[in-house]
Amino acid sequence: MTPAEARAYFREHNVTTTAGFAPGNVQANLIAVDKQHAFDFLLFAQRNPKPCPVIGVLEPGQVSSHLMEGGDIRTDIPAYRIYRHGELAEETTDATEYWTKDMVGFLIGCSFTFERALLDAHVPVAHIAQGRNVPMYRTNLQCEPAGVLAGPMVVSMRPIPAGQVADAVRITSRYPAVHGAPVHVGDPLLIGIEDLGQPDFGDAIDIPAGAVPVFWACGVTPQSIVMHSRPDLAICHSPGKMLITDVHDAEYQVP
Amino acid sequence: MTPAEARAYFREHNVTTTAGFAPGNVQANLIAVDKQHAFDFLLFAQRNPKPCPVIGVLEPGQVSSHLMEGGDIRTDIPAYRIYRHGELAEETTDATEYWTKDMVGFLIGCSFTFERALLDAHVPVAHIAQGRNVPMYRTNLQCEPAGVLAGPMVVSMRPIPAGQVADAVRITSRYPAVHGAPVHVGDPLLIGIEDLGQPDFGDAIDIPAGAVPVFWACGVTPQSIVMHSRPDLAICHSPGKMLITDVHDAEYQVP
Numbered sequence: 001m002t003p004a005e006a007r008a009y010f011r012e013h014n015v016t017t018t019a020g021f022a023p024g025n026v027q028a029n030l031i032a033v034d035k036q037h038a039f040d041f042l043l044f045a046q047r048n049p050k051p052c053p054v055i056g057v058l059e060p061g062q063v064s065s066h067l068m069e070g071g072d073i074r075t076d077i078p079a080y081r082i083y084r085h086g087e088l089a090e091e092t093t094d095a096t097e098y099w100t101k102d103m104v105g106f107l108i109g110c111s112f113t114f115e116r117a118l119l120d121a122h123v124p125v126a127h128i129a130q131g132r133n134v135p136m137y138r139t140n141l142q143c144e145p146a147g148v149l150a151g152p153m154v155v156s157m158r159p160i161p162a163g164q165v166a167d168a169v170r171i172t173s174r175y176p177a178v179h180g181a182p183v184h185v186g187d188p189l190l191i192g193i194e195d196l197g198q199p200d201f202g203d204a205i206d207i208p209a210g211a212v213p214v215f216w217a218c219g220v221t222p223q224s225i226v227m228h229s230r231p232d233l234a235i236c237h238s239p240g241k242m243l244i245t246d247v248h249d250a251e252y253q254v255p
Numbered sequence: 256m257t258p259a260e261a262r263a264y265f266r267e268h269n270v271t272t273t274a275g276f277a278p279g280n281v282q283a284n285l286i287a288v289d290k291q292h293a294f295d296f297l298l299f300a301q302r303n304p305k306p307c308p309v310i311g312v313l314e315p316g317q318v319s320s321h322l323m324e325g326g327d328i329r330t331d332i333p334a335y336r337i338y339r340h341g342e343l344a345e346e347t348t349d350a351t352e353y354w355t356k357d358m359v360g361f362l363i364g365c366s367f368t369f370e371r372a373l374l375d376a377h378v379p380v381a382h383i384a385q386g387r388n389v390p391m392y393r394t395n396l397q398c399e400p401a402g403v404l405a406g407p408m409v410v411s412m413r414p415i416p417a418g419q420v421a422d423a424v425r426i427t428s429r430y431p432a433v434h435g436a437p438v439h440v441g442d443p444l445l446i447g448i449e450d451l452g453q454p455d456f457g458d459a460i461d462i463p464a465g466a467v468p469v470f471w472a473c474g475v476t477p478q479s480i481v482m483h484s485r486p487d488l489a490i491c492h493s494p495g496k497m498l499i500t501d502v503h504d505a506e507y508q509v510p
Contacts, residue, residue, distance in 0.1 A: 039294040
């Protein structure tokens with residue numbers, strides 16, 4: 001399926017994870033809030049580009065963009081979560097009735113892009129090999145606040161063979177639009193993680209012998225921080241069910 | 256002088272260009288507007304990171320930040336330009352009386368950073384060698400609009416020896432926070448520039464034999480585009496008279 005075909009497929013209320021759809025194309029997280037909160041959110045993203053790499057913004061009244069030619073942000077994601085006052089109120093396959101004229105939609109890069117680059121370079125990605133979701137943890141690393149938004153960073157962890165840690169750093173640093181280089185390599189306690197076997201989100205995974213835990217800023221961070229500020233209404237994608245964009249992974253590679 | 260000493264020096268109403276001050280430290284452009292325009296501006300920057308690389312934002316009521324420890328954005332730039340309804344109203348060494356409680360200040364990266372990297376790699380920078388300001392031109396390249404903000408990109412031009420064009424691309428692409436890789440290499444007509452000898456801003460320079468004109472997105476773009484939207488009040492630095500920050504050039508280098 002092309003990205004446009006995948007979006008049309010999900011528009012027809014088919015609900016699956018988007019992992020593996022349109023390989024080589026960027027998949028995006030969605031978080032949409034009323035325009036009164038939009039400046040604070042965009043400023044938070046500007047100050048915290050690693051956990052919150054914005055790849056596109058839909059202004060009030062705009063439901064598509066050049067990232068999703070012919071698409072509709074309100075219908076083309078397999079499933080949406082509707083939050084009211086920071087609490088999950090509903091899950092739906094069509095967000096049209098919730099999308100007010102003042103909603104601003106933020107599309108945020110996703111680590112699927114750099115995982116593909118790691119695999120291409122023969123750096124193993126353990127959670128994929130083990131058929132699980134990536135483990136994610138709340139840390140004691142504080143994001144730089146913006147307006148009413150503040151709180152700790154959430155990270156994802158991938159155990160990397162010690163001899164390939166440098167490769168993993170080098171490769172992911174070339175993708176600043178999808179979380180970029182790791183924020184921490186090694187001892188989890190130093191960033192406030194007491195037990196790697198008990199992630200706050202995602203699945204626990206087996207850590208292969210000789211591997212070092214490597215931590216990347218995670219796109220769950222902005223969602224968790226916005227919820228903390230309890231806006232009247234927020235519309236997010238459902239975890240693992242992303243927007244498939246027309247943009248190729250390579251377009252976000254630097255230098 | 257350290258960056259803090261330079262800021263204190265300019266706070267005492269000393270007015271000179273900041274070129275050559277605190278070498279190795281990032282210098283920043285300032286543009287400050289009322290908070291009602293701040294989302295549009297930040298969105299414009301997010302969509303046009305090459306001409307408008309935001310390195311810091313001062314929220315309403317904030318006049319300093321970790322980029323300028325102990326400094327004051329209203330006094331520490333050698334000279335300010337006050338614009339009313341898009342027209343230059345005044346030039347001053349102290350913007351305190353104009354800085355209302357609702358002003359949001361945007362600090363924007365400057366090409367001084369990558370010019371230093373070019374010189375370090377023995378790529379000649381002609382306007383520096385000739386003791387002139389860099390020539391800048393309006394183009395037919397349209398920025399991606401955001402809210403009320405739209406218009407053409409302004410570029411700076413540096414003639415690069417043909418055998419070093421690849422080096423110039425490679426080196427500047429490592430500094431996405433200060434305009435990054437060129438937007439155009441070669442024929443000026445293709446981007447709507449009819450005469451390199453008649454720049455719209457800055458100085459005309461001599462183009463050495465065997466050099467190719469190379470064009471980078473320029474920080475004059477956001478200023479020119481904001482003025483076009485005629486906000487009640489905008490406060491900018493005076494050209495060539497920048498904010499000297501505490502940040503080292505190397506911190507903005509990727510990967």
